[in-house]
Amino acid sequence: MLEQRTGQQLAMSRQWRIETVLQSLVRARGLGSLDRLVHAVAAGGDPALADAVIDALLNNETSFYRDRNSFELLLGPAMARLEQARTRERRISIWSAGCSTGQEAYSIAMWFAERKARWVGWTIDILATDVSRTAVDQARSGLYSQFEVQRGLPVTQMIRWFEESPGANWRILPELRRAVRFEVHSLMNPAPSPARFDVILCRNVLLYFSDQVRRIVFARLAEAAAPDAVLMLGAGETVIGQTPAFVSDPDCRGLYIRRPDALPAYRAAS
Template identity: 40%
Template sequence: MTPIDYEYLQKILKDRSGLVLSADKKYLLESRLMPLARKAGVAGISELVQKMKAGSEPMISDVVEAMTTNETFFFRDKTPFEHFQNTVIPELIKARAGKRSLRIWCAAGSTGQEPYSLAMIMKEFGAALTGWRVEIVATDLSPEVLEKSRTGVYTQFEVQRGLPIQLLVKYFKQTGTTWQLNADIRAMVQFKQFNLLQDYAHLGKFDVIFCRNVLIYFDQATKTDIFGRLAKSSEADGYLFLGAAETVIGLTDRYQVCPNRRGVYLPVGVQVSLSIVPGMGAGLKTSSASIRA
């Protein structure tokens, strides 16, 4: 792979997905793209680049998908989901009592563990949300991971990562060495292909936006732009959840930190008042029991 090839791939990836590759990431690019080159029947990455430059849109899409990181697991980092269950949703239930409707967006849904974690939490509210319209929208750039998400099928390893055993028993059915989410949980989530660099207008407004562990791959200007778009897609008092390594500080004046709520943000000007609802966090307590096939 020549320096010109690398520069071309850097530009394509940034333009198409926002992903920024530094000069020291050639090894990562080679490890992800060499299997794709072999599959395409070409000798190496330079030949792959030539196909892309010749206008092969499917090849460009395959390269972008190959470079997209889809690392995720159920209730990842745990604390944000506790905030969501114990404080944010109870506050929104009070605030939305008139219209009895909640919209939640997972902006980087990957293989589905995050939106399904939220769906299980919402299900745990039971009678408190009877008669409510709860909509969970999960988007991702990759059609392949969205297809996996829709099936709700996970390996033994995947359900062992972060999923409390009581929720596994309650909401999954085991088939051989895999586990599938029950149909009622799968039906709570709409999966859509979407690029965070595109126009958000058609998605509508959301009460809660999870945009976790994706902005770390973007440069400062792209992060600022996305925060502006997210703010426009949020209800005036809507909540934004970011990953543990992400922040709005120094990047936007549209959001403020929620005190004592790591990773949770509100639009600037909204009065911050989050109180804990006793007893609502039981579903996220990690069991010491192991999960066996």
């Protein structure tokens, strides 16, 4: 069911998570056991229950500025190159695909907000999407626990961009929340609007897909990428041996760029 709805596989090494993550759902629904939960989902009488199971099985692990070295590459030399290339249109579109609870998208929004003078007159469009409605709802709320805020975020930025919220939580200031659009979206589907992005982040998502699904997703990303777009994957992910549509960025090792000559044939094959 997870693979049918999201494209993600639950590999043998992750099957221990099934009982662990679903126990809270079993208790909340008063079902008594995992077997009863399985029967309730299989009966098909409660679509919301099936949705809750899928949400629970998804891995929403993320943090602010996750893998900081990669962010320094993206927001340093790669962004400077895009800034120069977009001088005439003065617009940069960024897609955080598989955004989970939104920390990475907000990390980018903070970076732009702290450099307002540099980007005066520019339109910075940040779109963040995830297949999990629960994750997207949290991201839109901008509400995070003390633990979540402290992961990867310097104290100075926490003080500047967050306000305390009841229950020992922190909420991102409205100014920053307005800077990011959040949508529910599956990477199996065509890219959301504007479907032409200068920066695409798809981090620690592809590793959960089969080879076949991964090829489809790479095709979606390539079709959504501007000719000189930058692609940022997770630290343990690569395009090598995975897709001919992207190659390593020669100026920013660890990031990737689209290969225009490979796209038409790749689209046809996919």
